[in-house]
Amino acid sequence: xxxxxxxxxxxxxxxxxxxxxxxxxxxxxxxxxxxxxxxxxxxxxxxxxxxxxxxxxxxxxxxxxxxxxxxxxxxxxxxxxxxxxxxxxxxxxxxxxxxxxxxxxxxxxxxxxxxxxxxxxxxxxxxxxxxxxxxxxxxxxxxxxxxxxxxxxxxxxxxxxxxxxxxxxxxxxxxxxxxxxxxxxxxxxxxxxxxxxxxxxxxxxxxxxxxxxxxxxxxxxxxxxxxxxxxxxxxxxxxxxxxxxxxxxxxxxxxxxxxxxxxxxxxxxxxxxxxxxxxxxxxxxxxxxxxxxxxxxxxxxxxxxxxxxxxxxxxxxxxxxxxxxxxxxxxxxxxxxxxxxxxxxxxxxxxxxxxxxxxxxxxxxxxxxxxxxxxxxxxxxxxxxxxxxxxxxxxxxxxxxxxxxxxxxxxxxxxxxxxxxxxxxxxxxxxxxxxxxxxxxxxxxxxxxxxxxxxxxxxxxxxxxxxxxxxxxxxxxxxxxxxxxxxxxxxxxxxxxxxxxxxxxxxxxxxxxxxxxxxxxxxxxxxxxxxxxxxxxxxxxxxxxxxxxxxxxxxxxxxxxxxxxxxxxxxxxxxxxxxxxxxx
Ligand code: SAM
Ligand code: SF4
Numbered sequence: 264x265x266x267x268x269x270x271x272x273x274x275x276x277x278x279x280x281x282x283x284x285x286x287x288x289x290x291x292x293x294x295x296x297x298x299x300x301x302x303x304x305x306x307x308x309x310x311x312x313x314x315x316x317x318x319x320x321x322x323x324x325x326x327x328x329x330x331x332x333x334x335x336x337x338x339x340x341x342x343x344x345x346x347x348x349x350x351x352x353x354x355x356x357x358x359x360x361x362x363x364x365x366x367x368x369x370x371x372x373x374x375x376x377x378x379x380x381x382x383x384x385x386x387x388x389x390x391x392x393x394x395x396x397x398x399x400x401x402x403x404x405x406x407x408x409x410x411x412x413x414x415x416x417x418x419x420x421x422x423x424x425x426x427x428x429x430x431x432x433x434x435x436x437x438x439x440x441x442x443x444x445x446x447x448x449x450x451x452x453x454x455x456x457x458x459x460x461x462x463x464x465x466x467x468x469x470x471x472x473x474x475x476x477x478x479x480x481x482x483x484x485x486x487x488x489x490x491x492x493x494x495x496x497x498x499x500x501x502x503x504x505x506x507x508x509x510x511x512x513x514x515x516x517x518x519x520x521x522x523x524x525x526x527x528x529x530x531x532x533x534x535x536x537x538x539x540x541x542x543x544x545x546x547x548x549x550x551x552x553x554x555x556x557x558x559x560x561x562x563x564x565x566x567x568x569x570x571x572x573x574x575x576x577x578x579x580x581x582x583x584x585x586x587x588x589x590x591x592x593x594x595x596x597x598x599x600x601x602x603x604x605x606x607x608x609x610x611x612x613x614x615x616x617x618x619x620x621x622x623x624x625x626x627x628x629x630x631x632x633x634x635x636x637x638x639x640x641x642x643x644x645x646x647x648x649x650x651x652x653x654x655x656x657x658x659x660x661x662x663x664x665x666x667x668x669x670x671x672x673x674x675x676x677x678x679x680x681x682x683x684x685x686x687x688x689x690x691x692x693x694x695x696x697x698x699x700x701x702x703x704x705x706x707x708x709x710x711x712x713x714x715x716x717x718x719x720x721x722x723x724x725x726x727x728x729x730x731x732x733x734x735x736x737x738x739x740x741x742x743x744x745x746x747x748x749x750x751x752x753x754x755x756x757x758x759x760x761x762x763x764x765x766x767x768x769x770x771x772x773x774x775x776x777x778x779x780x781x782x783x784x785x786x787x788x789x790x791x792x793x794x795x796x797x798x799x800x801x802x803x804x805x806x807x808x809x810x811x812x813x814x815x816x817x818x819x820x821x822x823x824x825x826x827x828x829x830x831x832x833x834x835x836x837x838x839x840x841x842x843x844x845x846x847x
């Protein structure tokens with residue numbers, strides 16, 4: 264069976280998509296390799312949110328073009344947002360690509376891949392392959408006839424930067440994608456105690472800078488029964504931490520037995536009015552009492568009650584508008600729901616927020632943060648609320664005063680970490696079409712560094728506030744220090760013995776270039792092999808508030824036994840990036 268190399272770019276949503284397609288391909292007999300050059304099929308699951316992520320893919324494809332001249336049977340696939348955004352223009356620019364699949368069509372990957380492999384095999388006899396491999400670079404024949412092997416599945420028009428959102432087939436498309444999530448096969452070896460579960464696809468917000476509504480299509484909420492069943496199956500496979508995923512996860516809302524309109528909005532039934540009480544924070548989408556609707560608060564509560572084996576339930580990404588008290592109450596009342604919110608502000612300036620079409624003001628954002636703290640911040644019982652954010656610097660028209668307002672917001676909110684991005688115009692978005700990218704790159708870079716420096720000081724202070732507390736930590740694998748040491752040992756071993764791979768290498772995991780990186784290698788050595796290296800092994804885990812904790816396992820405990828488990832750890836010291844603790 265062909266060996267597949269799959270590399271994932273971008274966010275957690277892409278990581279989940281990669282897990283789903285790999286599980287589907289594994290079920291069909293494909294095997295995976297962590298080395299691109301040993302693969303028969305190379306797949307890139309791409310991200311279009313920022314230009315930088317796309318540039319990496321273009322350069323990888325450029326490298327593959329050279330390789331394919333030597334290895335014409337190689338099949339190359341581009342999956343995800345870049346495939347959807349660029350459409351067939353991508354193949355014109357990079358003829359090396361055989362398979363192109365948008366994020367709304369990923370369920371079609373096995374069929375298309377099989378077609379591509381078969382077509383290539385029938386066009387290329389074994390002798391031809393050997394002959395080509397032996398031919399010098401400058402004498403290689405034209406292999407353009409192999410273009411007939413190409414397989415494309417996109418939901419939009421696919422023209423550069425102008426892809427359509429899913430239209431009349433919304434429900435059908437959602438159904439077949441639903442099958443992809445439902446077909447997930449999880450074995451105890453597939454995870455280290457944690458897993459993602461999608462609750463909402465797509466987005467309807469149309470923030471002016473953002474390509475997601477174009478590439479991932481209209482918002483569709485998954486049925487709560489499917490989500491709860493998936494959580495149960497994951498729990499049966501040993502998962503103890505589930506992260507629910509959606510672009511605006513708190514706007515989850517499933518109306519039972521109710522049609523979805525073609526633009527993805529739920530049509531209120533005749534004669535039914537949405538409740539709206541002045542001055543009371545509630546879910547504005549929630550129907551009057553007695554209506555058959557599952558809100559986000561309901562969903563959280565149901566998972567908490569029906570799947571107690573999930574010891575930690577968290578969710579990303581929250582949208583600061585319409586985050587009801589009902590959700591905060593459920594988080595407060597359910598001990599296994601994490602007191603952690605990733606709630607991007609994007610800017611601390613009302614002018615910028617308006618230009619970005621975010622739909623809230625700085626005052627409204629801060630009101631939400633204060634309200635969330637009131638409900639959830641309880642350091643006295645070792646359950647503080649931690650916050651994470653995203654900021655875009657250098658959006659069109661951003662002045663020094665706007666930038667200072669964003670710095671003030673960081674000081675006021677005190678995130679435990681904040682992702683700071685330089686604005687990059689994305690083709691087809693409202694900002695790219697209507698606004699001039701007028702902040703020079705040098706200014707963007709300076710503002711980016713300013714905020715990163717400020718956030719480092721804040722993160723350091725937030726981390727230090729945990730010293731002396733005893734926190735529950737889910738053990739994920741080796742610390743980065745150990746990973747580096749393992750790689751050095753591996754290189755040295757390979758040089759001296761000619762062998763590759765040691766007991767410390769990363770196995771079977773798709774590589775990831777995520778800015779929200781959470782993946783750590785887990786091929787942890789046994790207590791015996793750690794002892795033979797004369798140094799205690801350092802492990803890495805995460806707290807309820809998503810802080811990284813580094814610690815050494817107690818003497819005599821096999822580190823492998825701790826993987827995917829919760830270990831109570833006393834925090835002894837801290838830095839901006841990590842806490843250092845001792846298991847108690
Ligand atoms: N749905 C989430 C929300 O609204 O908060 C964000 C999802 S987006 C995939 C992740 C982050 O990428 C955003 O929060 C934003 O900070 C950043 N981003 C999106 N488009 C961008 C662009 N054109 N330039 C720079 N950063 C961008
Ligand atoms: Fe993009 Fe805005 Fe939707 Fe987030 S809410 S995915 S930033 S359009």
